[in-house]
Amino acid sequence: MATNTKLGDRAQDSYVTTSQADTYFGNRRDTTEWDNIATTSNKEVVLKQAAQDIDIFNYVGEKYYDSQGLAFPRNDHKIVTGNCTASITNTSFRHGNLKSSTYGKYPTSYWKYGSVHITTGTPLNDIKLIASSNTVTGSITVATFTATPTTNTGFIVFAPIDKNIRNAQCEQALFILKNANIESLYNYRDAGAREVEIGDVRVSFGSSASDKIAISSEARKLLSRWIRKQVKVGRA
Numbered sequence: 001m002a003t004n005t006k007l008g009d010r011a012q013d014s015y016v017t018t019s020q021a022d023t024y025f026g027n028r029r030d031t032t033e034w035d036n037i038a039t040t041s042n043k044e045v046v047l048k049q050a051a052q053d054i055d056i057f058n059y060v061g062e063k064y065y066d067s068q069g070l071a072f073p074r075n076d077h078k079i080v081t082g083n084c085t086a087s088i089t090n091t092s093f094r095h096g097n098l099k100s101s102t103y104g105k106y107p108t109s110y111w112k113y114g115s116v117h118i119t120t121g122t123p124l125n126d127i128k129l130i131a132s133s134n135t136v137t138g139s140i141t142v143a144t145f146t147a148t149p150t151t152n153t154g155f156i157v158f159a160p161i162d163k164n165i166r167n168a169q170c171e172q173a174l175f176i177l178k179n180a181n182i183e184s185l186y187n188y189r190d191a192g193a194r195e196v197e198i199g200d201v202r203v204s205f206g207s208s209a210s211d212k213i214a215i216s217s218e219a220r221k222l223l224s225r226w227i228r229k230q231v232k233v234g235r236a
Helices: 018-026 040-054 163-178 182-190 217-223
Strands: 079-083 092-094 115-120 127-129 132-134 139-141 154-158 195-198 201-204
Touching: 018 040, 018 163, 040 163, 040 217, 163 217
Parallel strands: none
Antiparallel strands: 079 154, 092 139, 115 127, 115 154, 132 139, 195 201
16 A cells, blocks of 8 residues: 555655655665665555654654654644635645745745645545645645635645655665564564674664664664653752
8 A cells, every 4th residue: 555644644654655765765875775676565565664663762742633643743843724715626725824925935845745634614624645836826736635625614734744754764764674684683682682783783772662673873863853852860
């Protein structure tokens, strides 16, 4: 089944599409394992696992929706809310807050790969991936709504996920492919080891969930700004 990248959706299982991952790896060295994957469906399996892996950290803030499928978006995510306005079709609408009111505020296609949630009116509860946007006109376009919105249709538009989160998922996917036998490392943990290093793979074992799953060092670096720091308090 294809990846679901609709932000805030209960069924979201990835932050990147296979096309986005292909683009990322096309600009990165040493991606033979990804390049050799024969089918799109196999790429999707790896990406979904990578998304689950990077979601194990204790991130700052809270999920935007308690029910959402993945850890992001968080409750400080960039959103726009309002009611649909001019040039409404079954694939698009406009709103003034989607415009770039200040020169350089948003690139023309800023909202692309974000998602739109229909919160009131028609088509209630639709969640769609944004296929394109135009911040000059303040419009967004999706593949198709289940019914044509009206001026009484309320929405939430989520900005695209930060590229560092997308890149972290890609790095974790590559890490999984490069270390297909990673589970064998956990035999050392069961034997009492606190840390194991084999080649360029290092795993530290501890009591937290993130210590029990092998995470790419590159992915961890990309996610570091969101990972909640543990504060140790010493005795006075």
